[in-house]
Every structure is written in C-alpha cells, then in structure tokens.
Amino acid sequence: MPRVVVDVMPKPEILDPQGKAVLGALPRLGFSGVTDVRQGKRFELELEGEVTEAVLADVHRMAETLLSNPVIEYFTVHVDETVVTA
C-alpha cells in the first residue's frame, strides 16, 4: 500500500515553545552542540491505489485544510518509497 508523508512545521518567524522547551532541557541532560530545535508534526497516510498527480494534489488539499494551519505552519508532502509494505 503506498504511503504518503506530510511534515508540518512551525514557520521560521513563529515562536515554537515546544522546541524551545526541548532546547532548554538538552544541556540539563548533559547534551551539548545543539543550537536550535523546532518541533512539528508528521502524518503518515496509507492510500489505496496508485499515487498519481491527482492523488498528491488531494493530499496537498488535506494538508492545507485539516493537517496544518497555513497561517503559522508550512508543510511538505512526499511519497515514502522506503517503507512501502504489501
């Protein structure tokens, strides 16, 4: 079954308190070398049938209307070629 991944991230100019919380916790846990953290969402969609241009356009509309808030977030859509299982 083909799988399409939608990654939703806060726009660069938007404050990301979850990412900042992770960034602040890292040194307390003994980790160094990380200068910034952004936290977003990942959606894995299992589709029936083939992934055509029309299907990808549909997934874009899903991402715009349901999966993300376009005012504060941006998203990317890609077909997951690596984890396709029967």
Add this chain to the structure above:
Amino acid sequence: MPRVVVDVMPKPEILDPQGKAVLGALPRLGFSGVTDVRQGKRFELELEGEVTEAVLADVHRMAETLLSNPVIEYFTVHVDETVVTA
C-alpha cells in the same frame, strides 16, 4: 549549519487516537482514498560543527531519552541534506 531530523511515530501496535481522528474527519471533508493515518512528531535539530558518527550517536541518545517514549514510540534519525542553510 547542519540539520538533523528526528521522526517519532507511535509503534504500529499502539492505538493512535490523533491519527484516527484525522482519518475520521477526511470523508466528512470530502476526501476519499485514505485507509489509515498515523500522527507523530518531527524534530529539526540545528547542530554546530560537523555531523560525525559521535554526534549522530548523541542525537540517538537524545531521541531515546527526551524526544520519544521508547515503550510506545519508535524513532528514526537522518541528516537533512536538502535544507542546509548557512
């Protein structure tokens, strides 16, 4: 600055109520053809210096201890080659 991405997803055997909520909403919004949705988290970490094996091992430890709950989630780590900005 190199960027490393940590994707955290609920394990396949774990119920994912957020994914189910999205799956249930899609037909009501007029979308068809999606048979399953899983929702997880995406972390983008900006690192200083080069991404060596030791740095990636460090990121694995961050993912295990802070970014995911290994009992109910699995994670993948990959270097983001596409969006590396100065």
